[in-house]
Every structure is written in C-alpha cells, then in structure tokens.
Amino acid sequence: MSAPNSIRIAGLLGPTLLAIAATEWANIDVFLAAFGPAYGPHVYLNGTLLFIAGLALVRAHNVWVRAWPVLITLVGWFALLVGLGRMAAPVSAQAAGGNPFVLYSSFVTLLVVGAILSYKAYIPGAK
Secondary structure, rough: OOOHHHHHHHHHHHHHHHHHHHHHHHOHHHHHOOHHHHHHHHHHHHHHHHHHHHHHHHHHHOOOOOOHHHHHHHHHHHHHHHHHHHOHHHHHHHHHOOHHHHHHHHHHHHHHHHHHHHHHHHHHOOO
C-alpha cells in the first residue's frame, strides 16, 4: 500500500472520527436516554453501517506495518467487528454502550486516533 493512499484515507478518516466523537460527546444525554428494546433496530442499523464501513476500509487498506498507517487498518477491523456484534446482538451491544467507562473510553479513543490520522494527513512533514 502506497503512502499517498494511506494519507488520502487518513485525510477522510481522521476528521470523521473527530467529528463523530465530538458530536456524540456533545449529545451524550440523547444516547443515554435511548435505551431499551424499542431502540434495537437503531443499534442494528448502526451496526450494519459500521460493518459496511469497516469492510470497505479493510478491503481498501489492509496494511500491517510498524508505522502509523496500521491505525487505518485497525480502525477498519474494529468497525467491522463492532458492526457485526451490533448486528448479531443489538440489545446486548446497546447495554454495553450504557456503561460510562465504555462510553467515555470510546470517545477518548476516537478523539486520539482521529487526531493522529488528521495530523498525519494534514500537517506537512508529518508523514
């Protein structure tokens, strides 16, 4: 996998992860209020979209190196597996998301990975 492709994908993925983490954190009360079996279809749909996005990332960028581009691959595999989990057990996945430790550690992880990928994509000389 060429570095320009990693930089291009990082330029899309980094800001996306930052935006997701920031907006979900800002609207945390909405997520915490949306619990129960009635919201299972929403979790399933979210899982389907995560699965598709993860599969697309893995297909486009399955690079295992000891450098920053591996973050893109790890995000792809993580999204694929989390999406599959949400599709297979939406109520259980929803319950896990209600745990404050899981919730806030997810936000922090998304912010850190998004910041690293954005930095690598947009700061000259950071490649």
